[in-house]
Amino acid sequence: MTQHIKFEERIQYADDEIDLRELFATLWAGKWIVIVFTALFATGGVALALSKPDIYQASVLVAPANDDGGAGGLPGQLGGLASLAGINLGGGGSNQTVIAKEVLQSRAFLTDFIFRHQLAVPIKAVKGWNREKRQWQYNSEIYDADAQSWLKNDKGHTFEPTDWDLVKAFRENHLSVSESKDTGMLTISIKNLSPVAAKEWARLLIADINEHMRKEDVAASEARIAYLEGKLETTNITGMQQVFYQLIESETRTVMLANAQPEYVFKTLDPAVVPQEKSEPKRALIVVLATILGGMLAVLIVFIQAYVKSSHVKPVNSAVNSVS
Incomplete structure (x- = not known):
């Protein structure tokens, strides 16, 4: 009986096996x-x-320009005196770099960047790049290149993109930012149908974020100077007057250094160049x-x-x- 059961199990097992010939x-x-x-x-x-279409990528390698605390940082003694006076004089260069990285990808900064350099049409209204003529190839269904105006659909709604559309398209299709955890270096890359535009947009991004952060810090320092001068006029305590003079001197030095430093937040180590080979698509x-x-x-x-x-x-x- 047992042998019969085992024989049936072997038959069942053989039936369950995959027949490669079949x-x-x-x-x-x-x-x-x-x-x-x-x-x-x-x-x-x-x-x-x-x-x-072929897509080209240009990348720029940058490093934090103010590793030592930056123009906005103050020595510990002055920072402590400022705190006693009820004044917040900001953080160091590392915090400034983190802030600059986030500002670079922020909606407000990118919106201003796009409209300052008139990038709305290249972002949303082109379908290719003529390398021989070095000209954009426009999408004639949504944009009239001769009249330089956006067309309208059958319902009368314009194809002109909103700020939201432009920033979304720029983030998803053009901009990428990567950071090396070991060195702290940033690689800012721009993808574009035009290799020339890819290089130029990457260069403009670095220049604009440096200028933006410089203006922000200069404006903050000038506001603190005005505040300190006001406090100086209202106090008769000699010790506090000396503190205010030192703080004003430090903030004035901050403004001078900021205005004298072209690469204020990010220092370019490897500038963007016009790419000669496409990065996308991988046709094969x-x-x-x-x-x-x-x-x-x-x-x-x-x-x-x-x-x-x-x-x-x-x-x-x-x-x-x-x-x-």
């Missing part, structure tokens, strides 16, 4: 499905790869992935068809055996 026979029977699907997907992959990879996807789908269809046929045959055979 699999290859099934694939061979459906070879035309595999060939047609793979060819169609490969052709579609080629068409998709060729339809995508697109074609390979499309071909593999087509082949896998075709194989799946062949096996599904074979399973459906076998499931129809089994009930018929069972019915015939029951009748006989």
